[in-house]
Amino acid sequence: MALKKSDLYTSLWKSCDELRGGMDASQYKDYILTLLFVKYVSDKAKADPNSLIDVPAGGSFDDMLAAKGDKEIGDRMNKIIAALAEANGLQKVIDLADFNDEEKLGKGKEMQDRLSALVGIFNTLDFRGSRAEGDDLLGDAYEYLMRHFATESGKSKGQFYTPAEVSRILAKVVGISASTKQDQTVYDPTCGSGSLLLKVAAEAPRGITIYGQEKDNATWALSRMNMILHGNEVADIRKGDTITSPQFTKNDQLRSFDFAVANPPFSVKSWSNGLDKDYGRFEFGKPPEKNGDYAFLLHVLKSLKSTGKGAVILPHGVLFRGGAEARIRTELLKRGYIRGIIGLPANLFYGTGIPACIVVLDKENAAGRTGVFMVDASKGFIKDGNKNRLRSQDIHKVVDVFNKQTEVDRYSRMVPLTEIADPKNDYNLNIPRYIDSSEPEDIQDLHAHLHGGIPERDLDALSPFWDAFPQLRAELFTPNRPGYSDLAIDITAVQQAILDSTEFQKFSTDVSTIVGDWFAAHRNELEAITADTKPNDLIAALGDDLLARFKPVALLDEYSVYEQLMTYWHSVIHDDVFLIMNEGWRDAAKPRKTIEDKDRKLSEAPDLVVGSGRSAAKYKMDLIPPSVMVAAYFADYQTHIDELTTAAEEAARAVEEYTEEHAVEDGLLAEAMDDDKISKALITARLKDAKKEGSDPDEVKALQHLIKLYETEAAEKKAAKDAQAALDLAALTQYGELNEDDVKAIVLDDKWHATISNRIAGEVNSLTLGLVARIQQLGDRYAETLDELDEELAILDGKVIGHLADMGIK
CATH class of the missing domain: 1.20.1260.30 (N6 adenine-specific DNA methyltransferase, N-terminal domain)
Known part of the structure; x- marks a missing residue:
């Protein structure tokens, strides 16, 4: 298997x-x-x-x-x-x-x-x-x-690889699509191991002609191998320094391409060493001697056809540094070559921790361009070890917003060239000048602190919730005075009141229905997974449809919902699809023995163990975990085991409580203790001695009672263990009785659909907790007025004076 x-x-x-x-x-x-x-x-x-x-x-x-x-x-x-x-x-x-x-x-x-x-x-x-x-x-x-x-x-040797997540953004914003023709060309002048080129090429299902150049010999070799490994044997990858010795020339001019992408080394100081010909690249100005960022940007621009499009990853400094770089930036903007800027999070790349941006170039209709579309994506990431990583939702949001030129508050906007050229900005492209991505300040209300009540301004800021649940605000708050309200219920009851509201319950049901309808629409497609399935196309269709269905839903961020699907896809479904494609539904669901390879120091943790000791059989259930199988076929028996387990835990707790009460100095079980420890063996031995010695009858009763508690605990644990063993054997047997339709039903409904539904329901719960936390914060903040605090302070002051007087201090 x-x-x-x-x-x-x-x-x-x-x-x-x-x-x-x-x-x-x-x-x-x-x-x-x-x-x-x-x-x-x-x-x-x-x-x-x-x-x-x-x-x-x-x-x-x-x-x-x-x-x-x-x-x-x-x-x-x-x-x-x-x-x-x-x-x-x-x-x-x-x-x-x-x-x-x-x-x-x-x-x-x-x-x-x-x-x-x-x-x-x-x-x-x-x-x-x-x-x-x-x-x-x-x-x-x-x-x-x-x-x-x-x-x-490490930092100095990891630059051969552009993170796949960043590569996907460049591939999708540069303009390559399903309509791209096979004879169109894409070029990367600093191609490294070729990963960026391949991600771009993957956006052209009909194929695209690949060109690349790499300076480092070993990395160039990696790129050549990478192209062959990915079925691009004819890709033209050449060796040499792109700036000083460009390999793609024709008639003493740089060759031009339909598309270009690049992730050049940041701020190279030696970029011009050996440069004797500029090939017309520096017509808008020569970059600084000690900083090569614009040398690579200008090389990419010169390498584009008259309708060519490109995207280059560069440090943020290219957006605002002065001197020669400012002059070049001004000329590029005046000519309309810069279509957009995407600000990325810090610490994404392996060679550096500084934040970077994507500069999107577009020569087509450049003369008529009147603005630069900016995206501040610097806050969309997840920590992954010692690096940051873009999530699926971050990638999809950046691409959607940029390609559709959608303006989103505190995230993206089309910035007019007139604003960029204004003397106060002077062609500075630093993103915070144009997009304020900071969270609104939480302003304290002095009048509310003095006289009580929650400011209506703070409640109005929660308007998305009141729009979705029109009656909830009136249920939670009552008027205090103009501009202020009071909580109508105790602050501790806010969460339950929201959960109990008919509007919230309907919202939860509606979300579940949307997920159910979405899954039902794709169920036949999922049932039809075979060796010929294209997983990337499958998840793209699932994800895009889920996004579209949740876009009009109030409160829920459709990209957060999408992330729940994608996280589960990457962690579970992708593996499942791979197994089904390779083994078929029924064979993929069969248990297999765990891998034990001493030579390679590998040992798999079993999902199910039948038997004990050396004769124990250890199994992995890759497609249908035992928990899913049990939930589908043995739910009642699992409930019985849960009851037995609870009984065993209660029996163990009874032993613990009894020993804590009596196994103390001068306690009834003190004579049975050994180094402050107690056990059934010690109790049994002490009972035997106590009967011989004619000890205190209460001690004998205590010893006998504890032995009964130990016996009850052992019996309850054995009953639970035996029941679990029987269930494990029944579950293992059930795997062998499944037909293909059974497997599909369990995987699709009990595993995939159920898990995705629960994950998205978790997003709804997170919304609830966020609203509850904010209401409780406001309630606590303005719960006591200044007069009430003064009165409380006076009482406490009087108590202090009284205590001091009792101590003889005036």
């Missing part, structure tokens, strides 16, 4: 990490990605006789498998890779890593074991059915490894 994608990649990374030895991640990635490449092209050659990559005899992964355990394995692997490279003109691309390097891989037996284990790990991957739609085993494995290598490589 196929492993879940997430488990497979986690296993791959952990295994590789175990075998890394003395290398840092920036070196180790060359070995791992080379092996990934050899495995992929070997598998593809087996499945596709027309593969563009020739896998010669003596140059395949099978030859590596044959070398496992050989004391000359390192040398043999080098020769295998050399044969593959020579057959395809990939010298200095796939043969950079030396698999016979004793300093990195160890000597003798150490190298032999390490390389044999690595080959064994990659042998578990099967890419024969891999597709190039951007959601295949290979693409995800490469993305997973690259992200981990970038994270592990």
